[in-house]
Amino acid sequence: MKRFVSWAAVVGLAAAAWGADVVVEPAPPGVAYPMPPVYDGELELKWDSGTPAWWIAWITGLGQWLGNDFDVSTIRKYDGIKTIRVMTRLDWPNEKWDGFRVGVYAFNRVPGSLMWPTAGGGYFFKPKGETGWKDVPVNWTLPRGVTAFLAAWEQFYDYPNFDPYGIDDNPTFRRHTWEYWRDQWELFEHGPAYPYQNLMLRVVVADDVAVAPTSLGRVKALYY
Numbered sequence: 657m658k659r660f661v662s663w664a665a666v667v668g669l670a671a672a673a674w675g676a677d678v679v680v681e682p683a684p685p686g687v688a689y690p691m692p693p694v695y696d697g698e699l700e701l702k703w704d705s706g707t708p709a710w711w712i713a714w715i716t717g718l719g720q721w722l723g724n725d726f727d728v729s730t731i732r733k734y735d736g737i738k739t740i741r742v743m744t745r746l747d748w749p750n751e752k753w754d755g756f757r758v759g760v761y762a763f764n765r766v767p768g769s770l771m772w773p774t775a776g777g778g779y780f781f782k783p784k785g786e787t788g789w790k791d792v793p794v795n796w797t798l799p800r801g802v803t804a805f806l807a808a809w810e811q812f813y814d815y816p817n818f819d820p821y822g823i824d825d826n827p828t829f830r831r832h833t834w835e836y837w838r839d840q841w842e843l844f845e846h847g848p849a850y851p852y853q854n855l856m857l858r859v860v861v862a863d864d865v866a867v868a869p870t871s872l873g874r875v876k877a878l879y880y
């Protein structure tokens with residue numbers, strides 16, 4: 657049986673509901689963070705509310721992935737993934753950035769094989785600046801015929817040297833966040849005892865990832 661670890665009385669959880677030892681820190685209620693710009697020729701795909709409810713991580717980070725699935729079949733012009741945008745925090749637990757890895761997986765009802773980076777393994781990224789949204793550069797076009805994918809984020813480092821995942825404040829699980837553990841992907845779904853389950857990971861897609869945008873344009877989010 658796995659052990660649940662918390663530094664605040666957030667919620668009581670049965671240890672068996674978790675896939676691994678977990679650490680949790682609550683976020684200040686109702687506090688959102690400034691968004692990076694979205695430009696002409698780009699769309700931001702998202703499932704989260706924009707406001708974190710808590711920060712989570714695992715005691716052992718290598719091989720521990722969380723990701724969100726997306727489908728661009730109705731906006732096929734936007735087949736280039738420009739950035740993976742993640743919500744993470746500087747000042748907990750060790751008051752410094754450590755870095756993590758991201759990847760893009762095939763998706764057909766469940767996540768499949770890693771598509772990007774094409775060399776495999778995941779792309780390592782170390783944030784800068786303050787707590788908030790961080791854009792991880794991808795600049796990669798989906799293979800022909802592929803419209804669905806999973807954008808995922810691996811913790812990589814162990815406690816306490818990690819950058820935590822932001823989970824939003826929507827108590828309704830939208831069933832698009834997936835967890836990789838025990839060598840397989842499963843929905844990040846832990847029932848009513850765990851009220852917040854939507855990963856704050858977004859994807860910015862572009863109609864041409866090789867062309868720099870020319871002007872600012874706030875684009876309506878597609879999913880939320």
